[in-house]
Amino acid sequence: MRLKARLERDWRFMRGLNRTLKRVKTIAPSSPSLICDDLQAAVETWRDNPALTFEGKTLTYGEMDAVANRFAHWAKGMNIRRGQVVALFLPNRLEYFPIWYGLSKIGVVTALINNQLAGLPLAHCLNISGAAHVIVDGETSPVFEQAKTLLERPMQQWVLGQAHGDQRDLAQALKSCSQLPPDRSVREGMTAKDTALYIYTSGTTGLPKAARITHVRAQLYMRAFAGATGATAKDRIYVALPLYHATGGLCGLGAALLNGGSAVVKKKFSASHFWSDVVAEGCTMFVYIGELCRYLVNHPEAEDERSHKIRLAFGNGLRGDVWAEMKARFRIPEILEFYGSTEGNVSLFNFDGKVGAIGRAPKWLRNKFSVRLVQFNVETEEPVRGLNGLCIECGPGQVGECIGQIGGDARTAYTGYVDKAASEKKILHDVFERGDAWFRTGDLMRMDADGYFYFVDRIGDTFRWKGENVSTNEVAERLAAVPGVTEANVYGVTVEGADGRAGMAGLVVEPSFDIKQFGEQVVRDLPPYAQPVFVRILPAIETTGTFKHRKMDLVADGFDPGKIKGVIFWRDPVKGYVKLTKPAFEKLSAGGVKL
Structure with missing residues (x-):
């Protein structure tokens, strides 16, 4: 029986891994194919399918593309050139994804600013973005106004709503912009290693840092989850996470939009309305952050919590105690937990549903994974080194820092932050041999004899x-x-x-x-x-x-x-x-x- 269970786990793991690798194997940093090309291909295939739903309004793939094209032509008309940055300071809304998708069509970088920031942290994020233009709405414009005196350079404010003073009315400006795709020649010479987005760290230990998300990295996120989740054109994915972050904005949307499915985007998460929304929208999947699931299990029983069509929940940070309760109480057939960092090159998937594990790298596929755990000294906050000056790999059950080998291909590349000094701090040199370089995740983990990884804690x-x-x-x-x-x-x-x-x-x-x-x-x-x-x-x-x-x-x-x-x-x-x-x-x- 034990052997049968193990073979079943291995089969599920390999099925998920193969599904994922199939979607990402053709990605290359030197490719002229950008993330907007992936999305454009989806538009051409499923033009009339529903793509995005928000607060009762739905855009088909074709309509979503038309909105994106308007933003592309607006930026082009403002002489915002490729490589330049536009800051996006908005809550979740229907235009959010089409804005950065459209800007990517002309090679413009979009800085996704956390809409919950204010004051100094907001000004810091805007300053390091280097943007000369910021897109806001009626909710975020007053917050931006209060932070204006802290900006290092003037920023033109474009409002999706009523404009005042020196603000510009973006909704009005878009009316004269074409809905047709911009000419591809505008991004001629660009490759997938060029920057598509800035996504910011959460700032739990200081001011946020801007991670540089290249087109190839955005492709990895979106294609990987399009494969890992097994989503199809019939799936509707509930996204209550902020779109300024990779889990909701890339992983969740990628699973839907690269498969012809649709994403039901909420302005914000609500434990009270979660299950009634999921049922009303006919959702078949949802994307989570671990604490979101804790809020759900801590909430009183809801009428719709077991009458849904959810077949898969996927996300990261789900603790083992919540995992088991969530699956049993809400009757969720499958949970796909993963691990990844916005700026790094380490990604792990728990394809076979081992409760509490964040991913797996079995011994028999060790060479396929460039992920290792090294012994770590908590007091010095540095990896332990042997007499030869090299790091020491952890054995089964030992706690150590998770690191990922830096290479030149799409899956092992490390693009780091806008701040080069901050990027260098995350690189560990001379790890297992002289001259090698590994990305430091800053996370302590342990791995068991079967290759399952378990999150222990953040360093610090x-x-x-x-x-x-x-x-x-x-x-x-x-x-x-x-x-x-x-x-x-x-x-x-x-x-x-x-x-x-x-x-x-x-x-x-x-x-x-x-x-x-x-x-x-x-x-x-x-x-x-x-x-x-x-x-x-x-x-x-x-x-x-x-x-x-x-x-x-x-x-x-x-x-x-x-x-x-x-x-x-x-x-x-x-x-x-x-x-x-x-x-x-x-x-x-x-x-x-x-x-």
Whole structure:
């Protein structure tokens, strides 16, 4: 029986891998075929099929292409030349994808700006884009106006809506633009290694960085998911993720639009309306970020949550505890978890559905994958090197940093960031032999004997306590399973006189939460070094636009009850978790308590 199960897993893995490789094998950085050519081919094949649906309005492939062409001719008319940048600062809307698709037809780069940014982070993203024009709407224009004084150079603001002052009315300008494709000669000489998009990192550890997405990289994203998901022209894919990020804007849309299917785009995710929307739109797939799924399983039972037509959910960051519950409760036949970084060259797929695994690279296909794990020192935040100065590869079960070998083909190329210095920091040299170069993902993982990879933590999030490495991700997963806990965000804080960092958990809890019961389960479920020293009750956990937990502000707050609103507990060596009072804080801060 065990052999049969293993053969079944291997068959599913190979089926998914072959489907994916078939779609990406012809991609080459030197090719004159660009991402807009892929999309144009889809338009010609499925011109009358529905392509995009948003808030009750649907565009066919032909109509979507016509909108894209208008934007291409608008930019051309404004003398925006290939290689120049237009910033796109919009929420999800029907025109979002056609805008950058159209601009790519004339070789113009689109900077996809997170529409949740404001102030300095927004100005920073606009400044590093180098754009002279920014496209906004009625929602984002006021936010842009407030950040204008922080810009390093003037930017012409184009509004999809009513324009004021020095703003320009883009909707009006588009009316005189042709719906026909621009002449291909305008991008003559361009190759797939030219830049198509700037997609920004989430900024969980500082200001966002602009990742340079070449045409070949955009093709890899979109074609890979067109193959990996097995989507067809009959599929409708529900996309509630932001289109400024690769998971929703490239992976989700690629699976639909390169197969003749359609994408149902939502302005934003809503756990309350998710299943009713999915049922009403007849969706057969949806794309997720892990925390989105946690919101769904934490939400009260919905009338439509099991009457849908969903056959596949695909995405990344799905924790094992949520995975099993989601699949059983919502009766989802198949989940496709993957791993990838916006700027890097490492991608993994869990084609055979092993719960908790982010992907697989079996021994018998080792040479086909340029992904390795190397031993890592959490304190120095650098890979461990042997006496010969080279890195040491991890064995099964060992935790190490995931790296990807940098090469010249489409799948191993590393394009990095707009900031060259930031790009260089992500390259690890002299890894397994002198002169080689590998991309550093910044993620700690472990791999089992069957080649399944498991995410452990982000470098910088894992911390040392009592001489042991504490994975914030794994501890948070355990804490979220405690009765009364809705969400958990774990991080390390400095305590005077203590070696390493003490664990602290920010919890969102239900009224039924009991700190005593919590403490008892923590002792049962976690080794002493991983048990949080401090517990902070939060009204909500701040996340990025792609649902990643923000930790910087929490770390900066520390555990001072005088600075923090809300209740803080600490684990008294004798009494267990008790409220942290000012005298106890002062004693801890003075190193007067042995933790």
